[in-house]
Amino acid sequence: MNSIETLKEIAKTLNEGERIEDILQAVLVSLLETTGLKTGWIFLVSPQGKQRLVAQVGLPVGLMHQACAPLKEGSCYCVNKYNNGELHEPINIMNCKRLKLAVENDWGDTGGLSRHATIPIKAGSESLGLINIASPSIDTFSLKELELFETVAYQIGATIKRLNAYIEEQKQTALLSQLGKYLAYQRDVANEDDYLATVGETLQTFFGWKGVRFFYNEWSTFTGEEGDASKTVRLPFDQHLLELCVYDEGLSAGVESVLYEVLTHISLQLKQFKLNRQQQQLWRREERNRLARDLHDSVNQLLFSLILHAKGLERQLEDGDMKATVAHVHELGNQALVELKELIKQLRPEGLESGLAAKVEAYARLIGLAVVVEVEGLKKIAEPLEVCVWRLIQEGLNNCQKHAKTKDVVVRLLFGSEAVTVQIVDQGIGFDPDTVRKGMGFVNIKERVQEMGGTVTIVSARHRGTTVNISIPLVQGDNV
Template identity: 35%
Template sequence: MSEELGMQEMVTLKTIAETLNTSNDLSLMLDTVVSKLLELTGLTAGWVFLINERGDYTCVSDYNLPPALLREDKEPMRTGTCWCVNRFKDGRLNHAVNIINCKRLENAVEFKWGDTHNITHHATVPLRSGDKMLGLLNVAAPAKDHFSDSELALLQGVAYQIGSAMERMRLYRAEQRRADLYAKLGEFSTDLGLAVNECSNSDALSVKVVKLLGQHYDWPLTAMIQQKNDVYTVQAAYTGGIVQTLSSASLSIEAANHMNRVINSHRAVSLSAIEMNEIFTRGEPDKTMDSLVSGIAAPLPYHTPGETRILMIRLGTSGPTRADFEVLEALAEHITASWESLKLAENRRELARLEERNRLARDLHDSVNQILFSLSLTAKGVESMLSGSEQLHPAVEAMKDIRSLSQEALKEMRALIMQLRPAGLEEGLLQALQEYGTSQGLQVVVNRTGMRSLPRNIEEALWRIGQEALNNVRKHAGVRSAEVTLKLSDYEAMLTVTDKGKGGANKPKSSSGSSLGLSIMKERAESLGGRLEIVSSSRKGTTVTAVIPLPFEAV
């Protein structure tokens, strides 16, 4: 190699190195480098392909392409295949080489796409950073069908510089994105803390979470997946500035398997485009979910007993970065803390309601209950005084009615106080119902199948349902005995109240006192995801059955 030629190569490498350090924008940097390289080497055309792990290629930069390759918005550079790309995918292109001919240019001649500027061949150089393969640099000139070893060596040196610069830019963009994502995390956390006070339950909070994520982050799609009773549903999704509630249909078996993989991983995992489509479109076309690309999903480490939730995002065409995984896991922790705060707030409200009911029960006991008791005693005394005369006083019958009504009102008041302040639950649900039935003048036989603890809200709901059922036995069945059975399994609690009375129980309506009670029982069961069944006949009596699902954590 002559000294002049060597000096020219040194100047070229130095100029390219300086050019690479002038920008952190990849497209601008590549356009500038390609044009500068062609200027220094006397070549006329050049282009760069970036090729990802899946083998998909993109022409990210070009300079002075012949008209034949510019047709229809550079379609020949965006579609089809060629020798250099195929060899790159196969792992056989490790250094700068001569290309005997170019498939794209051959097609241009064959199909008469336009002028090729007499370019038939090009050199191709792999772009790499360490062991990481990034893409290809191609350069050409009219009537040039061969590149010397020194030319290829120079191109290889330039390619190493470009590869290193691309990796530097990638790291710079990743750090910049990480900083941006974490800055938005602080803003999201502040808004989420305010949203907790506006939400009355976890479902409302899920919708609010999805909306806030969509507003703070640039992810094309954010969604919350809910698992309840082993069924997965898309609870809410935010895309295109709109929150969609999609919980009406459960996910397919394939999509559910993907969700199980996420839960079992205990951390954020990536989802392919195929998996994303299985989750959101269920195999059916959906314009709002078109072209779903890869995504990330992270399980929420804390969840309501019996339920699990998964936070999911869809990414842009650039694919996931380490920062996306880190921030999604941090978001899952923040959302978990918010759910815990919401649960504590619900517990505080429940304690406040219990305290208010206890206060009301004490007030009723100290005031109205005592007055009714006094009224009953007074009526009995007046009745005794009037009955002692020789001639029966006409007010005696009225006093009897007053005494009877006051005693009935006293019994109803005691039952109301018992409902407001459920004493005896600490000894167990069946014991409390048996004692309550005894206080109402009923003989109650209790049976139990299965052993496990009941959450407080479920135990209290069954207690209220059992109370109302025993009240109906006392008022309407015409008998003084009932049977209460509690069956517990791993998945549900079943409370049955049976009597052998005259039957005729109404279906839950609000037209009468008794049917209103049945409606209230039904609402209590359904509020916990359960159901209420009533079977009544004049020959066999009435059976009231409440079935409520149990959380698996209580086993």
């Protein structure tokens, strides 16, 4: 056996091809041919200790059982030594557990093999796998043979390291390319709920990861399948935490930076959605203020003029029927003016500075309800939230006045550390929630609560009264 010729042949083979499995298969064939040996196999072992059969030559029937299952499944003495950090140099001859199992389970002839030499594959201090060389006619390999095997193993290690770096670079290039496509696609998504619900599915579509798990506040989505290998990154956002976990075999080292870019982009999208909501709410507020001004400046003055003319005409008329008719017009004008002023107040609420509870009591008296207001944990809240809570209570009281057929109402306000809870209770005639009419005001309540990121439940039954439960988070920053 000419060691120099063998190494030259191996070096030539290692520089041919780009796929590790193909290169190692060719190297093993060349090594065995030039050394006159017949049987060998190569394992690559992951950092997690998972072995992978990447090359095999001249295996006996017993090891080829069911597509080489004896070599692909289970553990053995040499792999255990490797995973325990005990395989630092070549082992001349060691018993083979896999060959032993082949005999015990009658998987087929082992060709007289029961032992093999084991040579670790390394690149510097990094262990990558091992080579097993077996021969039925050799009890002990010479020192020269072991040195040759070890030199070849070092060559293989250097090649694997080089190819891994090349593959890693290719993966990173592909990741960055897909990242660009993903970011461009996300700019077309306008609805926040749809965006959050499809984050995992979209990422899986673009990057091909086996599984994607995404968390944000109360959102939790999972797409695909979990796996042994995963990468998780977290990013603080708006007093919450964005978390993204991906599952896939062979995740590249650069995936972490890509995931941070993805989370950063998600946070920017969420900020944009938030700004859009704030802008829409500002437009609505400005529109309400404009409408309130127009009503005050035009309709209010017209009604006032109508009332004055009716009052003057009433004094001039002597005919009883005509006078009664004009008096009725006068009264209707007064009622319309009162309702208009209340409508203007609803569009542009004033007086909340005197206290929300006091405002509720005053409004209840105005519409003829006897209200009991119970407040717990009273504290100052943001003005937009206070206005929203006031409008919800106002809508609830209006529903009671119009539909409940009772004057007695209880309004409970609970100011918690994370949310404001409102409960409106009446002992009126109740209704069937499944057949509630849109005109009963509950649709408006639900829409407003959803805009604020809150929840609302309505409990009612015929002749058993109605309870409306509302909860709105304190931390929002984009309320009406």
